[in-house]
Amino acid sequence: MKKIIPLILLLLYSGCDDSSTNIDDKVIPSSNVSYSQHIQPIFNVKCVNCHGVGTTEAGLDLTTWSGTKADPRIVVDSLPENSVLVWTIEVPARAGFPQMPPIDAPYLPLTPNQLRGVKTWIAEGAKNN
Ligand code: HEC
Numbered sequence: 001m002k003k004i005i006p007l008i009l010l011l012l013y014s015g016c017d018d019s020s021t022n023i024d025d026k027v028i029p030s031s032n033v034s035y036s037q038h039i040q041p042i043f044n045v046k047c048v049n050c051h052g053v054g055t056t057e058a059g060l061d062l063t064t065w066s067g068t069k070a071d072p073r074i075v076v077d078s079l080p081e082n083s084v085l086v087w088t089i090e091v092p093a094r095a096g097f098p099q100m101p102p103i104d105a106p107y108l109p110l111t112p113n114q115l116r117g118v119k120t121w122i123a124e125g126a127k128n129n
Contacts, residue, residue, distance in 0.1 A: 024108065028117030034129050035065050039121050042114050043068070046107040047100070065128040077126045080119035089115060 023045045028038045043051070043062040052063035060074060061067030068085075069075055076082040087094035089110050101107040110118070121127075 024111050024114070028113055028120075030116070031120065031124070033117050033121040033124060035121060035127065036129065038117050040065070042110065042118070046110070049107075050101075050105070069126065069128075075122055075126050078123060080122040083122055086115075086119060086122065089118065 023041060026038075026041070033039065047062045049055075050057045052061035052067060060071065074083065074085045080086045084097065087097045088100035091099070091109050093099040099109075101109065
């Protein structure tokens with residue numbers, strides 16, 4: 001029994017350790033996308049170091065829902081195809097708009113699932129959910 005306890009603790013620890021879960025492995029559902037559960041975690045890994053933590057490039061703060069929604073051009077409720085945020089994270093970005101995250105940044109582009117997730121969140125009303 002004495003030998004089993006450390007093993008159980010190790011298993012519990014590795015099961016709870018969030019840092020071992022890569023954001024790109026977290027699958028976003030095709031509907032009922034949640035800002036707090038699915039979208040903010042992507043921004044936290046791939047965007048906030050330039051948008052809200054330490055520096056706020058282009059005046060865009062992506063650390064909170066209200067920051068993300070502050071400029072009505074960036075996220076147009078229900079219309080992902082009209083939202084500047086979508087134009088920048090598509091690969092390639094829309095002509096005249098910067099590629100986000102920048103190609104030279106140490107952050108990977110959004111996966112197809114994440115891109116679809118962001119579009120779905122906006123299509124569903126860009127709610128603070
Ligand atoms: C390494 C720093 C860096 C990272 C990481 C980064 N950005 Fe940016 N972002 C910038 C800079 C710098 C600009 C202004 C560039 C320009 O205007 O050419 C910008 C501009 C933008 C704009 C355009 C704002 C406007 O008013 O036109 C959007 C939208 C944007 N970023 C979204 C994002 C998103 C979403 C992410 C994460 C997926 C991200 N950025 C990650 C540096 C960064």
